[in-house]
Amino acid sequence: MNVEDVRFPTSKDLTGSDAIHTDPDYSATYVTITTSDNNLKGYGLAFTLGKGNDIVAECIKHFFPLFNGLSIDEIEKNIGKLWYDCADHSQLRWLGPEKGVVHMALAAIFNALWDLIAKKNQKPLWQFVVESKPETIINWLTFKNIEDVLTKDDAFKILTKSQEFKKERIEKILKEGYPSYTTAAGWLGYSDEKIVELCQKFMSMGWKHFKIKVGLDLEADVKRLALIRQTIGDDCSIMVDANQQWSVEQSIKHINAYKQFNLLFVEEPISPDDVLGFTKIKKAVGDVRLATGEACGGRVMFKQFLESGAMNICQIDSCRLGSINEILTVLLMAHKLNVPVFPHAGGVGLCEYVQHLCMIDYVLINGEKDNKVVEYMDSLHEHFIYPCNLKESHYMPPLDHGYSVEMKEDSINTYSFPNGNYWRENQ
């Protein structure tokens, strides 16, 4: 097992900048698992914003000894227990528990392990997962701390029930793909002209859902939303992202002022940890849907948000939740509580990951997709050997084996930090 600190200098053109993350260098702690078979390797990553990527990488190394001497077969067979052993590590858990750096480290490792397992079984990961038996899948999961909302029995029933629909869902998704929304038109620093131009461009490419960053200036936001609504018309959807910057009171004021624009959702008005704060906002804004989850620490927070009724769109993150093992429990809870899942993407590698997650949610768990959208951002895909593939704004199911984040060697050599060619020349 090996880990690389790979950083892309996206802060130079302010890709992904918002009110709180003003200068992100989209980065990956990139894990490689080698096997005795030189043609079989697992790749996985956690996503960060630059500084601190090294911290996650160092933490990842602390988990390596737990896998010493295990064969792929043993790893596949015991993946649920191995996950729990890592999450519950008697010393490292103090640094979380199950949140922040230690949990992102765990996510990176298990993302790589799932890549390896899918490749060994010669399938794309989504296909490997949906074709696994419910009794197998159940053993990948932990129900600790969530049993008051989702029991093993509940999960088993949901998984079993979907078996009879799997075949037709797979055929449908292979043909139609899964709808996406774009964030590319609405970064906070863009001029009105640029936003109009970008909305028109993405509409012509097939997008119908546009996410816009909003800020503290309510009047400016309302003007901009009016402009966008005028540009895209009533058949398209607008959603807004406040990136955790408001108070509960400000949230209520802003969200009520946006009601005229019939938004699809409002994302992260306040702190991602504040279940009760979201509940207060929800009570005051009525049927406006609140979205959160990309910065949500783990299944215990999702459990509460889902149960509270204040998370109306569940935005799982493939690198903050503890990979497939934990993501499946969140998908199952969201399904049980009737909350649609719109996975978070963008960054680096996240689109490559979510294409698997939305297929799994549709085929194995939820069976709905046409009123849902998964985030998409046209950024950094060129560094991956098997980048995601969109057709008329729809994610098409990946067909290559594994979990899709193997990077090009040249990209790693160039952007490895601090010794890659780019960083040696630009620091």
Added chain:
Amino acid sequence: MNVEDVRFPTSKDLTGSDAIHTDPDYSATYVTITTSDNNLKGYGLAFTLGKGNDIVAECIKHFFPLFNGLSIDEIEKNIGKLWYDCADHSQLRWLGPEKGVVHMALAAIFNALWDLIAKKNQKPLWQFVVESKPETIINWLTFKNIEDVLTKDDAFKILTKSQEFKKERIEKILKEGYPSYTTAAGWLGYSDEKIVELCQKFMSMGWKHFKIKVGLDLEADVKRLALIRQTIGDDCSIMVDANQQWSVEQSIKHINAYKQFNLLFVEEPISPDDVLGFTKIKKAVGDVRLATGEACGGRVMFKQFLESGAMNICQIDSCRLGSINEILTVLLMAHKLNVPVFPHAGGVGLCEYVQHLCMIDYVLINGEKDNKVVEYMDSLHEHFIYPCNLKESHYMPPLDHGYSVEMKEDSINTYSFPNGNYWRENQ
């Protein structure tokens, strides 16, 4: 600024072991801040269980550049803004936000900065804090994400109101000290004989409050609690700590079965993130008091727990909350919502820290102490130059300047990891 990874091999005798933390090596990421005055240095730490102490130390280094070139006067004057700049660092915040490794790193640095500031002002930290003006203190704090429960105005009023009582409270606390409870008698692995012997020993030393670890075996726990009640009588108090191991359902079952022992509180029945889970338990167990907080990520979680009515004892941690700046906001919220604060201690350096925190809570904020107890554990104090001082089970106010965690050079040299003498010989 400098940071050392110092680890004490406490796992050898299982000090501090419980159902979840089976082999802790109590450790400190130990920060030293030097100044141009060779006699003026600041020392601070974050506490971990061993593995991963290096991760926190590495993270601490990432914050150092934010203090480059600042004088102590500038740091003292801008301590509130500096805190917020660290907590809200545009790239590092992704690793939290404000929780886990990044937040512990921030705690260690600000613990050292507060030590430095108190020393510069030639006072013990508690005294420096309580003698500062309300208008000064207010600027140390951030109200972001908590304004729906505590506004700047609320805080100012509480601080102002206590001014007239300060003098008499200081006199009283200098004479009487602050009551403590001991965890030393109740570790999970101890035999019945050892527990009886230790209870008797600590009673003879003045302790009246005993915390016991409980486990999954309800019958064994009940037997043990009966034994302890018999040993210590009805004038002493028992509290139990479940260390996050139960489900909501198990919690209710266990806690109801313990009712016969009239417990002072039940600590951490479930995940420390599960506000709604605690609320469910609270509803089912009636007037049994629930305690949590030592693993609580930050003020946003405390806000919710306090507001929910399910945190009946507020257990702040000096190294997980972001030092004085954030601790004060939690003390203020707890006071406003009428929840007593019983700080978490033990580990390494935590007793040295909490002696300041309980004085501050008493003198500056809450004005009550006789029905409260602060945790105490007789462990590792010998490594500190100014260890805490207990008299008849009461923490006596520290009189030396600073925040009390300066370590002996010999201890650092011996237990520095991995190159200290102890670790070179014992790995």
